Amino acid sequence: MSELFSNNESLSAVCAQPELDSSVAMSLPVASPATKPARPLSMRNVIGDSTLMLQLFGMIDRVGRCHSTVLITGESGTGKELVARAVHDNSPRSAGPFVVVNCGAIPEALLESELFGHARGAFTGAHQTRQGRVAAAKGGTLFLDEIGELPLALQVKLLRLLQQHEYSPVGDTRTMAADVRIVAATNKDLESEVAAGMFREDLYYRLNVIHLRVPSLRNRTDDIPALVDHFLVQACKRVGRSALRVSRAAMELLASWSWPGNVRELENTIERSAILCQGETIEPGDLPSRIRGLSAEQRFGTKLPDAGLDLRAAVESFENELIRQALDRTSWNKNRAARLLGLNRTTLVEMLKRKRLSTRAA
């Protein structure tokens, strides 16, 4: 029977210590585990108990209370939109609307009218006056997602909104007062965009009043078990099956993967596993091959060469390769490597001796 993880089990054995994100560390004193700040209720949807996430929650708590513009950056799928909602929920504007505009998803020709609205007859098809999202967000927060995609022509209009709190609808000469707090997000490096002439420097500084960096999942692997539990409960509900558990070996693999797609990739992986898993426990075999560390070809596509082979040598080399991968992935931690291979530590140590694989160079 597999060993299973529970929420309160110590995870330090399986999770690499997260590297401190210097950006967050610069903005806040580094919290030691003993001084971890309490987590505000408005962040209850944002899972994470790692030092980096608690530092981020501390920042959200503080910036929520003011009206300043917030820029959220982070790799794709790290949870920028979730953080933007938490900033809003935690602010004096929480009773007002939270309006999202995805600057990368709306065609350039429509974006200005989408944001600022238009007057009747402003362009072909504008049969009546229409208010934009700035007006719709009155009293609340306007979340400008993928701000790095905002065309240069509109950047100057956004600057006016940020500096003077005013705007004009398309085809209208009137000046309207805006009552919104702007939160913007991007996975682009805006400083490089500024250097490349793609993003206005003055707008960058206006947006960058408060900068929240959402850490990548590979830098906060401590959060993986709690996220897995959270997504598993959601996935089981969604696919209509009873509660599932995750074996220790599967959790080891999930904690070791680099998660280039961050939390979104983890969420999708758990949903997929919940659908494919045939028992009550998610095992390594229920995870995608990239996470198991074996390409489908390596695992299943072994083809007997026409000229035949030396079976013992081939098996030996296959075994050595997997042991080497397990050791590399765990930075030569033999306990963790043994668990990844479904062996006990003594057996692995004996195998390493027998195979003369006892040093990293081997």
Ligand SMILES: Nc1ncnc2c1ncn2[C@@H]1O[C@H](COP(=O)(O)OP(=O)(O)OP(=O)(O)O)[C@@H](O)[C@H]1O
């Ligand atoms: N800390 C978290 N706790 C719970 N769910 C999370 C967390 N972070 C992200 N998610 C979930 O992961 C998914 C991706 O999050 P989100 O859309 O906020 O990411 P993003 O950084 O805006 O991505 P993109 O750059 O692609 O727009 C969402 O379903 C979100 O609910």
Ligand SMILES: [Mg+2]
């Ligand atoms: Mg997003």
